[in-house]
Amino acid sequence: MTILPESTDKKLGLVIDLDTCVGCHACVISCKGWNTENYGAPLSDQDAYGANPSGTFLNRVHSYEVQPAEGEAQLIHFPKSCLHCEDAPCVTVCPTGASYKRVEDGIVLVNESDCIGCGLCAWACPYGAREMDQEENVMKKCTLCVDRIYNENLPEVDRVPSCVRTCPAGARHFGDLGDPDSEVSQLVAERGGVDLMPEQGTKPVNKYLPPRPKDALPEFDVLAPFLEPVIAEPKGFLGWLDKALEKI
């Protein structure tokens, strides 16, 4: 059904901390691994060991350099996957009903056996969160690891999306953003979490925590007064040693 639900019981999503992400791409790899081995068509690669490798990924990490008006440039790593938008344009354009948004938790999914691979949903997504698999010719996107988060065969600690479980820096958080008391909502409130491309009107559920302000470099080095400049011409014992060594 490609009519969007009026509202969803929960708004499950991710909160991504741009301050802590170290750009290691571990989430990219764990996402590719989990989603290749589990639900749906595997994420294929083309020419994986050749000159022009390319493949399907549901999560990719960009890196940006931001140059403030004054001071040092900052390097910011920027993971991006489906934001499970409330007003998801990718869903309403789908002619087959393959794309849908779940009423119970707000997750946006593709029913791969209904998808005709027209690609229109990928055109409609402003974030580049959908990719057509070149092997299966169906649309792939982040499922928020719907096959992990409710999976009672997994230990409880693993019932979060694969990227969240993997991130070594703790830069990815998972929870219900529709509940103002949830940990993720608190985090968003505390750190001023933001929407990407708000002007596109998609109302993304996923939020991004902006990098914290950097400490400014002090005007002078606090240790400088304690460090005498190195003596250019050594004297005394050191001077004798220097000359003696020179002669050898």
Added chain:
Amino acid sequence: MHPAPSVIIFTTFSGLGFGLLIWLGLGYPSVTGWSAFAFFAIAYIMAVGGLMASTFHLGRPERAMKAFTQWRSSWLSREGICAVLALIVMALYGAGLVFFSQQWTLLGWTGALFSLLTVFTTSMIYTQLKSIPRWNQTILTPANFISLSLAGGALLAGQVTAASFLLLIAGLIQMATWLVGDTRFEQAGTDMASATQLGNIGQVRAFEPPHTGTNYLLREFVHVVGRKHAQKLRVISIILMAALPVILLLMPFSHFLALIAVVAHIAGVLVARWLFFAQAEHVVGLYYGQR
């Protein structure tokens, strides 16, 4: 956007084919028997050929029937339904003309309406996309598709006066669509700062893409090849699609000149449709520091 031949051929020829069906449905020219057969054959080859080309764009064409189900929200689904209804109704109407020399006017009008709706719904598939600001022009994009379809249809239907008039209008709308389209990306207000939300720290520059190779997103959405010739191609397109056919139509009528007018018009529309895709910038390019 990647200017895939399948979508260029689809929008050009189905536009022309359904345009001709609109005129035939309205009874211009009022023909029966074999000459009606010839007109309908041309219209169906173009309309159906265009639709078939569009299925080459599908990853899973064998499931195409499912695309008729989501008419409540999807313009692509609505287009499919309108196209099938138009083709069925016009086939019945055409059978009346060819085999029974009967003009079932009401049927013709209904078929013309569905043919017009097909062109409109096609245009809405593109118009609705906020992610591609150049296409997201509520009035001009549909007007561009519909005016070209009506003008091309009139030309094919041999309606000399109507065709000259409509070709001029279509040419003007085409130019307006280009000029307004050039400003749409800035107007939409989506830039690297809004995409990354890092603009309040400073100037944002894409430092490293997520991968060393290319990917589906870059191949499909970030097409920069050939854009530098856009202005020249626009001039060529307008001359071929509108100016030359109008001049030829104003000359004393001959079948040969009419044929050249038709060929020129089709070539002009093909160039315009190539530009329609090649010049369309998807906002996702911003994440890669490109447009």
